[in-house]
Amino acid sequence: MQKVIVTGGTGYIGSHTVVQLLGEGFEVVIIDNLLNSEASALDGIEKITGQRPLFYQVDLLDYANLQDVLALHKDAVACIHFASLKAVAESMERPLWYYRNNLNGMTNLLEGLRSASVEHVIFSSSASVYGNTTVLPITEALPARNAVSAYGISKQVGEELIDAALVEACFGSAISLRYFNPIGAHSSALIGELPKGRPNNLMPYITQTAAGIRQQLTIFGKDYPTPDGTAVRDYLHVEDVATAHVKALMRLLNGKNEAAHEAFNLGSGNGYSVLEIVQAFERANSIKLNYVFAERRPGDVAELRADASLAVEKLGWTAQRSLEDMVRSAWAWERKARGL
Numbered sequence: 001m002q003k004v005i006v007t008g009g010t011g012y013i014g015s016h017t018v019v020q021l022l023g024e025g026f027e028v029v030i031i032d033n034l035l036n037s038e039a040s041a042l043d044g045i046e047k048i049t050g051q052r053p054l055f056y057q058v059d060l061l062d063y064a065n066l067q068d069v070l071a072l073h074k075d076a077v078a079c080i081h082f083a084s085l086k087a088v089a090e091s092m093e094r095p096l097w098y099y100r101n102n103l104n105g106m107t108n109l110l111e112g113l114r115s116a117s118v119e120h121v122i123f124s125s126s127a128s129v130y131g132n133t134t135v136l137p138i139t140e141a142l143p144a145r146n147a148v149s150a151y152g153i154s155k156q157v158g159e160e161l162i163d164a165a166l167v168e169a170c171f172g173s174a175i176s177l178r179y180f181n182p183i184g185a186h187s188s189a190l191i192g193e194l195p196k197g198r199p200n201n202l203m204p205y206i207t208q209t210a211a212g213i214r215q216q217l218t219i220f221g222k223d224y225p226t227p228d229g230t231a232v233r234d235y236l237h238v239e240d241v242a243t244a245h246v247k248a249l250m251r252l253l254n255g256k257n258e259a260a261h262e263a264f265n266l267g268s269g270n271g272y273s274v275l276e277i278v279q280a281f282e283r284a285n286s287i288k289l290n291y292v293f294a295e296r297r298p299g300d301v302a303e304l305r306a307d308a309s310l311a312v313e314k315l316g317w318t319a320q321r322s323l324e325d326m327v328r329s330a331w332a333w334e335r336k337a338r339g340l
């Protein structure tokens, strides 16, 4: 059994990836400080897979503790690094906190991996590394140099930290996966997105509105130069995102990578407007959603859409699940999590 260390493994995308890793026969060790997740994700993972991964509640900023944990798992073949703060607007209000958590945490991890002799790393990057581009669809040829939020900058610099760690031979090879907009939940409804506090992202805001936790959804902007005036994004199912991590891991383990550090976009290539997401949610779940229009959200662009053909070619990965799957599974999870 090959062992994989997963930071942020009790979080939204991490937990779905852990389920697939266990399903593929990997042994998983999770490191998470539960800043934005609950240990109950481990119960969901266990119910789905019949296995409970080893879990350490450790902050990546706590270098001594982190080193101790890594020293116990020197036989791990890879580390998948999800742990970070991820709210764009919050990162603009508290940029130093974001830089400290995401960059100091990552530096600690990468240095720690050297002494643990872990050979491969997969990094959760983001479409935000491309900044407010108007060149669509976005390919990896576009420089990852124009991030605008502190969050986006932390991802851009995070990719550069990977390069720096390669220079210092902390590990042998890495893949950065630049996700566009992951939504939805596991088909079992046993794991999903459960943000602490008021959600920033569209889908959890929709499901919490449907659940009556939020009074209404606010749609930011109806005057964008898009067919219905609301902003367009490239949404993809979280289970498809998880699959891409397993494929990226296999690429590294099989030595198929063509550079020490590769980067791939993860998107479906389909653009959906906010209104289309709302309508798809209402239709698939037979729910009427309460929403109002408001001003554009600062920092938002009209449209972001991925060209994911490099991931198709090199990872053998495509986004498989439909928009209906995404909105249906998101609601099934919210209902189950709230006992509705």
Ligand code: NAD
Pocket: 007, 008, 009, 010, 011, 012, 013, 014, 031, 032, 033, 034, 035, 036, 037, 058, 059, 060, 061, 081, 082, 083, 084, 085, 086, 101, 105, 124, 125, 126, 127, 178, 179, 180, 181, 182
């Ligand atoms: P999440 O908040 O659900 O998961 C992140 C996990 O990291 C949480 O469980 C949190 O407790 C943990 N964490 C944060 N700081 C930590 C620290 N210092 N030490 C230990 N654990 C820490 O977020 P997610 O949506 O699952 O995102 C996972 C990764 O993917 C993040 O790096 C995020 O930036 C990136 N990403 C997410 C999206 C998205 O839309 N969800 C899009 C692009 C990229």
Ligand code: UD1
Pocket: 086, 087, 088, 126, 127, 128, 129, 149, 152, 180, 181, 200, 201, 202, 203, 205, 217, 218, 219, 220, 221, 231, 232, 233, 274, 297, 300
């Ligand atoms: C952002 C980041 C992305 C990051 C992701 C997760 C950018 C360009 N993208 O995506 O890198 O990984 O967050 O944190 O910085 N919306 C509403 N009402 C709401 C919430 C959202 O109308 O209550 C709209 C937004 O204006 C946007 C769309 O829904 O047009 C999607 O928003 P969101 O889910 O927050 O993701 P992004 O901002 O696209």
